[in-house]
Amino acid sequence: MGFVFGLLVGAVAALLYAPKPGDSTREDLQVRADELKRRADDLQRIAQRIADEVSVKGREILDDAKRQWDSTGGRAGGGPTGGAGSKPI
Numbered sequence: 001m002g003f004v005f006g007l008l009v010g011a012v013a014a015l016l017y018a019p020k021p022g023d024s025t026r027e028d029l030q031v032r033a034d035e036l037k038r039r040a041d042d043l044q045r046i047a048q049r050i051a052d053e054v055s056v057k058g059r060e061i062l063d064d065a066k067r068q069w070d071s072t073g074g075r076a077g078g079g080p081t082g083g084a085g086s087k088p089i
Helices: 002-017 025-071
Strands: none
Touching: 002 025
């Protein structure tokens, strides 16, 4: 969200300091502000969708890890012998 805020502040500053002849500057600022708001809303929707997808995928990975942990009986080695490369004592 900080990136979007910085983008908006930078765009507004650029509009304020850009030289433009005539009295339409205020109208242009309003049009551009509306466009920036629309783009920020679009970015927010996209970010929310990505966050939702990441959350779902993270839950799937966590569930898989729990199932694997439970199937090994809680042993970190991964099998009845204690995992690959283990030597009996």
